Amino acid sequence: MQIKLDRTSKTPVYLQIKNQIRGMIYNGILTPGTQLPPERKLAQSLGINRSTVLTAYRELKADGLVDSHVGRGTVVLPVLSQVSEKYDSMEIPAFHQFFSLAAERTNDPLLNDLLRMANQQNTISFSAGISSLDTDPVECLEGIEKELREQPDHYALKHVPTGGLPSLRESITQLMRERGTGVKPEEIMVLSGSQQGIFLTAQAFLDLGDVVIVEEPSFFSALHVFQAAGARIIGVPVDEDGMKVDVLEQLLRRHHPKLIYTMPTYQNPSGVSMSLERRRRLLELAYREKILILEDDPYGELRYEGPRLPTLFELDSYGYVIYLSTFSKILFPGIRIGWMAAHQQIIHQMIMLKQINDLHANSISQWIVDRFLRKGGYHEHIQRLCKDYGEKRDLMAESLMAHPVEGLEWTKPLGGFYFWCRLPDNLPHMSLLVNAQENGVSYVPGTAFYTGGRGGSFIRLNFTYPSKEKIPLGVKRLTQAIEATARRAPIRFEGEFEEMLPIV
Ligand SMILES: Cc1ncc(COP(=O)(O)O)c(C=O)c1O
Incomplete structure (x- = not known):
């Protein structure tokens, strides 16, 4: 019987011993009638106090998994509902065969990816659709x-x-x-x-x-x-x-x-x-x-x-x-x-x-x-938000003007969270995604907002989440990525990979 202790773990040592023995009993590694090592011996081999092993054995006994007899030591008891041996070599199921049709129609990880991306370090996120950390009340x-x-x-x-x-x-x-x-x-x-x-x-x-x-x-x-x-x-x-x-x-x-x-x-x-x-x-x-x-x-x-x-x-x-x-x-x-x-x-x-x-x-x-x-104070809060977000919107517009890209079109929104930009004609949009990611900036590709893979010539930029310091830098990185994408040969994606590329 092999017990491994993790001395850095917050789980008490007696519980680590108990849980491992319990696992071995349920998995059939320790069969009914097996004698557990004497407490003193196990304690010695693990370099711990005998009372720690004693506590583990006592709990196993209280759970009905072992019994102790004078002269025979601690013995494993039969587990009532053990899975029959004929299923010993089962493999995990092919889960996709079990999913409902509704589940099969629900397989776009975009939202989860966006939430993850909003928290990525070193990337300036224009992809999130979330409020600013500076103005959260x-x-x-x-x-x-x-x-x-x-x-x-x-x-x-x-x-x-x-x-x-x-x-x-x-x-x-x-x-x-x-x-x-x-x-x-x-x-x-x-x-x-x-x-x-x-x-x-x-x-x-x-x-x-x-x-x-x-x-x-x-x-x-x-x-x-x-x-x-x-x-x-x-x-x-x-x-x-x-x-x-x-x-x-x-x-x-x-x-x-x-x-x-x-x-x-x-x-x-x-x-x-x-x-x-x-x-x-x-x-x-x-x-x-x-x-x-x-x-x-x-x-x-x-x-x-x-x-x-x-x-x-x-x-x-x-x-x-x-x-x-x-x-x-x-x-x-x-x-x-x-x-x-x-x-x-x-x-x-x-x-x-x-x-x-x-x-x-x-x-x-x-x-x-x-x-x-x-x-009270709701209306003042909205006013504060509108002032701050309005300034960020202006900053994004100014930054886009400061880094003009031929063929990139956008209009300044009157409210809300987003700039919707049309990319220069024939820009390979999947390549842009990779180049922008490498340049440390993220956005949401237009294809997310259409069905059937259309919308590749648009991108959505959020201006409320990034800080005022980051907006000009993010826009610079993005416009550089667009220009680099227009100059370089398109990146080749292999078959399925093209569909699955994460939108970072
Ligand atoms: C148009 C629209 N509807 C609904 C939602 C979801 O909002 P909630 O966080 O309240 O679920 C969003 C969030 O981005 C949104 O843009």
């Missing part, structure tokens, strides 16, 4: 431990209703009213991030083969959700006034979609907003053709210039719009709290679905957000 976390302890019934540590912590639902209702809508708390539900709202909407409305209209380009995680639902995704191009509703009108007749997914304000990734005229027209079309609209609005509050446009939800009089927003972009993404506003009947169904999904959003996070909203 960490002060809103002060005193939470004390307050949590002092809550008479510790309600923030318990389960809360699936629709959300009642006081947060009220606070969000208030926020929505300030944003110009007359919603009631029953028309609001709290989500574990607005991403969940997209997922629940797909679950609530989409059957296999149903058609969903999306903007082109569109938010990749929404595309992944609709793909996973087995929906047919039809894209409508976006121009400087948002979704081209004239094209939409033609497509509606042909495809009879079940749902229209749109980000009318500071769209991700293009940064454009839908004009008021088009918003009205979109609603008219939805009413005429009886199609629900999912309005995703994470960036609406982050306006750096230009007029504020009403949301579709505000303009809608008949309950055709399901509205999503989030605290990820204005508080912390890790807090994972978003919300949905919709007709009460829709909210009721969504609550049924969320119930079987995750029961409810994290209670402590809900309480923290509610506490933040009730303390």
